[in-house]
Amino acid sequence: MDDAEGSAVGYLKLYGDAVPSGVISASAAGNVLLGLDDCIKYFCRKQAPGLAAIDYEIPVKTAEGSWIVWIQEHALLVVTTVGAIGMGAYVKKAAEKMAENDFKEIGLSDVVRKSVDALKKLVDVLKHTKGDRDWASRLHWGAGAGVVGIENDAGEIIYIPIEYLKWYMEIPPTMLKRISGAVRDGRSLAIGVKSGDGTHFEATTITEADKSFFGHQPAANDDGDFLFPEMEHGDLVRLEGKLTRGNENANSLGLEYHGHVLNCVPGIGNIKKYKSALFLHCVVEGTVSRLYKQSNVAERRPTIIISDITPLESDDNQLSLL
Structure with missing residues (x-):
């Protein structure tokens, strides 16, 4: 395990036959990173509105046959109107102080890890319900304190923290569209989060067959190839x-x-x-x-x-x- 992986709270990985030796287009990589930034910031704001001004450095590492973004546990910087480079130590302290007030006994790395966990579980929920967001009529209570179940059309139930459900109910419908836009034939996306005990990563995947669950319009059904599927309407x-x-x-x-x-x-x-x-x-x-x-x-x-x-x-x- 190298330093980037060892200090990571989560990761995104594009992999498959269409990702030779970790090489993808700059536009696809850029959209994945921007989509990740949007999602992480959204869940951080839900945990504490005071963190709305915090931005993230996300180190990128490529490996044979895949393209990986490791989300580091100490990857937070405050963006301020005075934000000169020389103010780095000062704004870091300000962020730590804000976190102390908002989170009491937990640190900023816990906030980021929880955001990645919420993102990973949102993907699981949307795959579970095949993109259907009418969860209010599918809820199952009583599974345990702080937990709620969501039932799909097959009668299967997936359980998530109640606070996650509240966040998901308010999330913009297209929040995951950008982050999943690079997925296509031969290129899937994996989202992993470090387990609570820190011993392994728990992951979920988005394949081409799943894309319509995340705001993407299915292609017209014809005999020709769907050219440049990464270029979606409105991009x-x-x-x-x-x-x-x-x-x-x-x-x-x-x-x-x-x-x-x-x-x-x-x-x-x-x-x-x-x-x-x-x-x-x-x-x-x-x-x-x-x-x-x-x-x-x-x-x-x-x-x-x-x-x-x-x-x-x-x-x-x-x-x-x-």
Whole structure:
């Protein structure tokens, strides 16, 4: 066991055939980390509103065949309006003092571990009920002090702390969407939390078959491949590729991206404002639309609603083709 694992209160791991030697795209890694940050902060706020200003450093370690984020027990920093680097020792003390007031006999590492445990158990509950959040009619009391059971359609019961249920009832429906967005065919997500006695990690997993339980819309059922499943409807993206076509009548551009041409449509205005970028390598920023043609069917190929295009090269002799 190395230092990162030994001092961890929990972890996230992407693994499978699509994660060769721990390598994944920067966008997938970034979304997982941002999703983790959102979830941890939410559960910390539920434990004590006074911790709303605390941010987390999450060391990242990769290993053969997987990509791992170890959540360290001493990974808390306070973010303040005066937060100069030289204030590090001061704000750490402030965080410790706040924790003393809010948690009495427990420390900040306990708060983080409990947040990871609440996250792990939320995944278990949503898998248990297949994404159904109407838990009020499924509750079973009397299993023990501080515990409540949730029944699924098969009559099976899963037990969680009552305080967790209160947190889950108020959680935004899409809270786990970002953290599970990197899951696809050949790439699953494991969430582990250190056991109460500290001897092992208890884990749960999210597979491609589970994604619809966490706010993801199932793909349209057709014979073609569902291109770039990590690009979901409403996601903000920054894609690097080559603009290969422009159609003024359709007011659209074509972006060659990883072997496919994606349809790109300006969010505002006409494509003429982007004519200087045509046939050049560039960065296209915008919002993913999977419902561009039909409002109730997720299309197999995403459309990008453009907010900005930045050329990465110049062509002084480029013809005006628009």
